[in-house]
C-alpha cells in the first residue's frame with residue numbers, strides 16, 4: 002500500500018452510500034464504511050486476546066456436528082468471532098455474514114484498515130460439509146486486482162475444508178502478496194520458477210484500491226513525454242480512432258480512445274449490435290475506452306510491455322472503463338465519475354448482497370441499465386453531452402481488460418514461438434494455461450500438448466479473420482523492439498473482444514466450448530460462471546425484458562413450462578444456481594413418469610432412444626424450511642419442480658404492472674420480488690434463468706413494416722435475431738458460393754420455408770438451434786432438418802398443439818413454427834419433395850417464429866395490432882418485400898406469404914445514425930497534443946523535455962509551468978473545469 006492511502010477522504014465515499022434502512026445489523030456497509038475513516042461504528046479494534054484467534058480454533062469447535070447444521074454453526078461462530086475482531090496473518094476478517102443465497106458467506110479481508118478483498122464463498126453441498134464439499138468463491142466487486150482474483154479463483158481447488166480453514170488458507174495467500182518488497186513489480190515473469198514467481202508476486206502491490214480519488218497530493222510531478230503522446234495520438238487517428246486527453250487536476254490525466262458505433266457497424270453486423278444491446282444503435286454515440294491510473298506518467302509501458310521505471314516509481318496502475326459517449330470523449334466530471342465507479346459498483350453490490358432476499362441483486366444488476374431504463378420510462382430527459390453510459394457488455398469487457406490486457410501485452414512482447422510472435426488468441430490461451438496450471442509460460446510451452454493449444458488458438462483466429470473482419474493489431478504490425486502505443490493497443494484489443502463477444506464466457510472470459518452456436522453473449526458451462534450469470538444477475542436485465550419484451554418473457558416461460566410438464570425438458574437445466582425448491586409432488590411424479598413409458602420416438606427407424614436418465618430414489622431431502630436442493634433431484638423430479646414453480650409465478654403482464662407502479666420520487670423502484678412474498682425465491686430465480694439462458698434473441702413484431710405479410714393476425718410473430726456475426730457470415734458466404742454455381746440462386750439467392758415442431762421442443766430449439774437434435778419426426782426423407790413449403794403442413798402435422806399450457810400465460814401459445822431462410826440450392830438438398838431436407842446447417846438462418854395460441858373461454862385472440870381483416874389478403878404496398886423465387890412459393894394454406902426485406906428496418910436505423918452522425922472537433926487539449934504544443938509551448942526552453950529525458954518536476958509550484966493549460970481557462974474545452982474540482 003502506498004502511503005497515500007491515508008489521504009483518502011471518507012467523506013467522498015459517504016456520498017456513495019445508498020439508502021439502506023433494511024440494513025439492521027452492525028455490519029451494514031454504511032457503518033463499516035464510516036469505520037474506515039473514524040472508529041465510530043460498533044466494530045471495535047480487535048482486543049488483544051482475540052487477535053490471535055485462528056481459523057483452526059474455529060474449524061474444530063463444532064466437530065460433533067455434520068452437514069448443514071455444522072455449516073450453520075461454523076458460520077455463526079465465524080460471524081461472532083469476526084464481530085469481536087478476527088485476525089489472521091496480520092489481516093482482519095470483517096463483515097462476515099450470510100449472503101443472499103443458501104450456503105453463501107460474504108466477508109472482507111482488511112489490511113491496515115483498508116479493504117483489500119471482498120470475497121463470497123458458496124458451499125457446493127452443505128449437506129456434505131465439512132468433508133465432501135467445495136467452496137466456490139468470487140469477489141462480489143467489479144474487478145479485484147488480478148493477483149487477488151487469482152487467489153480467490155483458486156479457492157474451489159482446495160480440498161474440502163471447514164469454512165474458517167478455507168478462509169485462512171486464502172488469507173495466508175493474500176498475506177503472501179502483501180509482504181513488503183523492495184523489488185519492483187513485473188506483470189508476469191516468463192522464466193520464473195515457482196519460488197521466484199511468488200517472490201515477485203508480492204511486488205504487485207495494491208494501489209488499485211487507493212485509486213478512487215484523484216488526489217493531487219499523490220502526483221508530485223508531471224512526467225509526460227509530450228512527443229510520445231503526440232505520436233501515439235497521431236497513430237490512433239491514422240487507425241481511424243479518436244484519441245482524447247482529459248486533465249483531471251494536479252498532473253493527473255485520463256486518456257480515451259473511441260470510435261463511433263456507426264462506423265463499427267461496418268465490421269460488426271448491425272443486427273448483432275442491436276442484439277447485444279438495443280442502445281448501441283438507438284442514438285449517435287461512440288464506443289469509448291477510458292484509461293485511468295497513469296499517476297501523471299506517460300508513456301507507462303516500455304517496448305517490452307513492462308512498466309517504465311518512471312511509471313514504477315510513480316506507481317502507475319492502469320485501469321480501463323468501457324462505455325458509450327455522445328461525443329468522442331466523456332466530459333471531465335463524468336470521466337472522473339466513471340473511474341470512481343469501480344468503488345461505486347462495489348458499494349452497490351455490497352448493499353445488494355446484504356439484503357436478505359434477492360431483490361438486492363436486482364438493484365445491483367440494474368446498475369448498468371438504470372440510467373438507460375430510467376430514460377426510457379420517463380421519456381426524453383435533457384441529454385448530457387458529456388455522459389459516459391454503461392451498456393450491456395461494459396462490465397464484462399472492463400473486467401476482461403483489467404484482468405488480462407497488460408499481461409497479454411507482456412506475453413506477446415516476450416514470448417516468441419519462432420518464427421512468429423504470439424497473436425492475441427495464442428497469448429490468451431497461454432495466459433489461461435499458466436493460470437490454470439500455476440506454472441510459468443516457459444513451462445507451459447515446453448509441454449507439447451499445451452504448446453499445440455497455444456499455436457492452434459492463433460491458427461483458428463487467422464481462419465476466423467477471413468470471414469469475420471477483426472480490428473488491426475498494432476503489436477503484430479510493429480517491430481518487436483519498437484514502442485507500444487498502449488491506448489491504441491488496448492482499444493484494438495477491446496474491439497476485437499467486442500467483435501468476438503459471443504465466443505467467450507462473459508464471466509470468466511475463456512472461450513465458450515459449446516456444441517451449438519450462441520447468438521448473444523453467454524456463459525461457459527462452469528458452475529461458478531453460471532452462478533454469477535444467473536444468480537448475481539450478470540446476464541440480461543430481467544426488468545428490462547419484462548417491461549420491453551413482455552410477450553417474449555411470457556413465451557419463454559410458457560415454453561419451459563410445457564417442456565417440463567410434457568416430460569421433454571432436458572439440457573439446459575437450471576443447475577448450479579443453488580436453487581432450493583419445494584420437494585416434488587409425488588402424484589405429479591407418477592403422472593410424468595407414465596408419459597415417459599410410451600416413447601414415440603423409439604419407433605422412428607434409425608433413431609436410438611437415449612438411455613433413460615438415472616432415477617434418484619433418495620432425492621427430495623428436505624431441510625428445516627421444507628426445501629430440497631434442486632441440483633440433487635433426478636430429471637423427472639426436476640421437471641415436476643420446474644412446472645410447479647412456474648405455475649406459482651404471476652402473469653408477466655402483472656409483473657409489468659407492478660414494475661411500472663408509480664413511486665414517489667426518491668423511493669426505490671418496486672422490486673419484482675415484493676409482488677407476493679409467498680412465491681418461493683426459487684421461482685423468481687427460475688424466471689431469471691428462463692430469460693438469461695435463452696441464447697437467441699427474440700422480439701415480438703407488431704409494426705406493419707416488420708410483420709410477415711398475409712399471416713392470420715391471431716398468429717403472433719416473433720423475430721429471431723442472430724447475434725453471432727459468425728453465423729451470419731457463414732450464411733452469407735454460402736449464399737455467395739451458391740450464386741456462383743447456380744443461375745437461379747444468383748437471381749433468387751434465398752428461399753423461405755417452415756419448420757414445425759411440438760411446443761414442448763421449443764425450449765430446447767430456441768437455445769440450441771433446430772439442427773439435427775430435432776429428430777422427433779424421423780428421417781423418412783433423409784438426414785437433415787425438415788422444412789415445409791406450406792405453413793399449414795408444418796402446423797398441422799408437426800407443430801401438434803399442446804394441452805399443457807402455463808395457466809398465467811397471457812400469450813397462451815399452443816404451437817410454434819419457424820420461418821427460415823435457406824440458401825436457394827434445392828438441388829443440393831438431401832430431398833426437396835415433399836419436404837426440403839437440408840443437411841448443411843450453415844445454409845439455414847431462422848428468421849421468424851410464428852406462435853399459434855388459444856383464447857381462454859372463447860375470447861377473441863385478435864388483439865395483436867388491430868390490423869385489417871384477417872381473412873383478406875393483406876400485403877403492404879409500401880414496404881420493400883423479399884423477392885421470392887416463383888419456384889419456391891411460400892404459403893399458409895391458400896394465403897401467399899410475403900416477407901419484408903429483413904434488413905429494411907435495420908437499414909433505416911443505420912442510415913438514420915449515419916446521416917445524423919457528425920464527428921465533433923477535437924477540443925483544445927487534444928488539438929494541442931496532436932499539434933505537439935501541449936507539453937512544450939509555454940515552458941521556458943531550459944525546462945523543455947526531450948524524448949529521452951522527460952521533464953520531471955518535484956515541487957508543486959512548478960506544475961503550472963509544465964503542462965500548458967493544464968487547468969486553464971475556458972479555452973480548454975470541457976476538460977477545463979478540472980481545477981475547480983480538485
Ligand SMILES: [Zn+2]
Pocket residue numbers: 506507508509510511524525526527530
Ligand atoms: Zn466462464
